[in-house]
Amino acid sequence: MQILKQSISEERISETGASNKPVKKFKAGAISATIWGNQSKEGKTWNSVTFSRSYKDNTNSWKNTNNFRESDLPKLNLVSQKAFEYLSMKQESESDEE
Secondary structure, X not given: OOOOEEOOOOOEEOOOOOEEOEEEEEEEOOEEEXXXXXXXXXXXXXXXXXXXXXXXXXXXXXXXXXXXXXXXXXXXXXXXXXXXXXXXXXHHHHHHHO
């Protein structure tokens, strides 16, 4: 199994319409979990996690999908667990600061 990689390299639009970069990304082979920080117009904040699998299409271009093969499940479990650990530790750290 390939070593778990962490990176930040994507962008998406938040509910407020602003460009939103990921907080953290965990990657194991072609499988990734991306943690997003979100904020509502009222100022409420929360995190969400998206999962994806990278693959090359017929034209040899890289694409992403949120469909997983049976053989992807161990790596999906790994990146899911790492995302959970990160968010748990972050929440614990924020609680200690209050």
